[in-house]
Amino acid sequence: MPSYSVLIIERDHGSASSLSDLVSAWGYSALVTKDSQTIIKLLDEQKPAVILDDGSAPSDEFALVREIRAHDAETPIVLLADGGSIEDAVKAIQQEGVYNYLEKPIDPNKLKLVLDGAARRQNI
Numbered sequence: 001m002p003s004y005s006v007l008i009i010e011r012d013h014g015s016a017s018s019l020s021d022l023v024s025a026w027g028y029s030a031l032v033t034k035d036s037q038t039i040i041k042l043l044d045e046q047k048p049a050v051i052l053d054d055g056s057a058p059s060d061e062f063a064l065v066r067e068i069r070a071h072d073a074e075t076p077i078v079l080l081a082d083g084g085s086i087e088d089a090v091k092a093i094q095q096e097g098v099y100n101y102l103e104k105p106i107d108p109n110k111l112k113l114v115l116d117g118a119a120r121r122q123n124i
Contacts (some may be wrong), residue, residue: 003027003028003029004028004029004048004049004050004119004122005028005029005031005046005047005049006023006029006030006031006049006050006051006052006115007031007032007033007039007042007043007046007048007049007050007051007052008020008023008030008031008032008033008052009033009034009039009051009052009053009064010032010034010052010054011034011052011054011055015054016019016032016034017032018048019106022076022108022111023052023115026112026115028049028050028115028119029088031046031048034068036064039064039067039068040067040068040071043068043071043072043075048075048121049075049076049118049119050075050076050077050078050099050115050118050119050122051068051075051077051078051120052078053065053068053077053078053079053080053117054080057102058060061081061088061092062074062091062092063094063115064097065077065079065097066094066096069096069097073097074122076099076118076121076122076124077097077098077099077102078098078099078100078101078102078104078111078114078115078118079092079098079100079101079102080102080103080104080106081101081102081103081104082103082104083103083104084101084103088101089101099114099118099121100118102114105123
């Protein structure tokens with residue numbers, strides 16, 4: 001598999017480090033940010049294959065997704081959600097354009113399958 005980059009948006013330093021280590025072990029290049037201003041710059045400069053968003057905007061879970069989509073409609077976004085419901089997952093995918101929606105704690109096997117599928121999608 002060619003090396004793809006994954007943009008990890010995670011506000012918790014420990015979680016960001018763990019996610020970065022995990023995706024790096026799978027052969028991905030990890031880009032990590034918690035700053036919404038940096039996200040657009042990284043999208044332009046690094047062109048990640050996949051975005052992992054921790055969904056940590058408590059007031060509006062999809063605000064960051066909308067901001068990313070306004071700038072980049074194509075890059076798959078995987079939303080990592082604390083809690084949530086089937087309705088949240090359906091809304092994320094059908095209305096907000098999220099590629100996949102995973103609840104925390106993240107199952108590494110599921111995450112790898114989702115990342116591999118999203119990265120292959122970008123390579124088509």
